[in-house]
Amino acid sequence: MQRLYEELPKRGWEIISYGPAESEARSLTLIADYNEGDKRFSVNAQLRDSRNKGANANASRILVTVVSACYQVPEGQVVEGY
Numbered sequence: 898m899q900r901l902y903e904e905l906p907k908r909g910w911e912i913i914s915y916g917p918a919e920s921e922a923r924s925l926t927l928i929a930d931y932n933e934g935d936k937r938f939s940v941n942a943q944l945r946d947s948r949n950k951g952a953n954a955n956a957s958r959i960l961v962t963v964v965s966a967c968y969q970v971p972e973g974q975v976v977e978g979y
Contacts, residue, residue, distance in 0.1 A: 898925050898944050898959065905929050910940070918943065937966035 902915050910929040917923040925944040931937065941962045948957075970976055 898927060898942065901927055901929075901942055905940075909933050913939075922946075935968075939964045 913928040927942045
């Protein structure tokens with residue numbers, strides 16, 4: 898999580914928040930936005946530490962959710978990379 902916090906800004910992401918969530922487990926959470934030209938994304942990463950109260954005791958993991966702005970391909974054009 899610390900590496901995400903340090904490296905995402907180097908790649909154009911703005912850290913919106915970083916710290917423990919307000920849940921019982923107090924999972925470390927990072928929220929960041931990327932806005933470059935017409936590319937807009939948000940990411941929410943949560944550390945689910947098996948040592949924290951309320952977490953799954955079997956394994957620690959990082960859960961990542963990425964959200965993209967809605968886009969429509971203009972008529973007669975193709976999506977990048979396809």
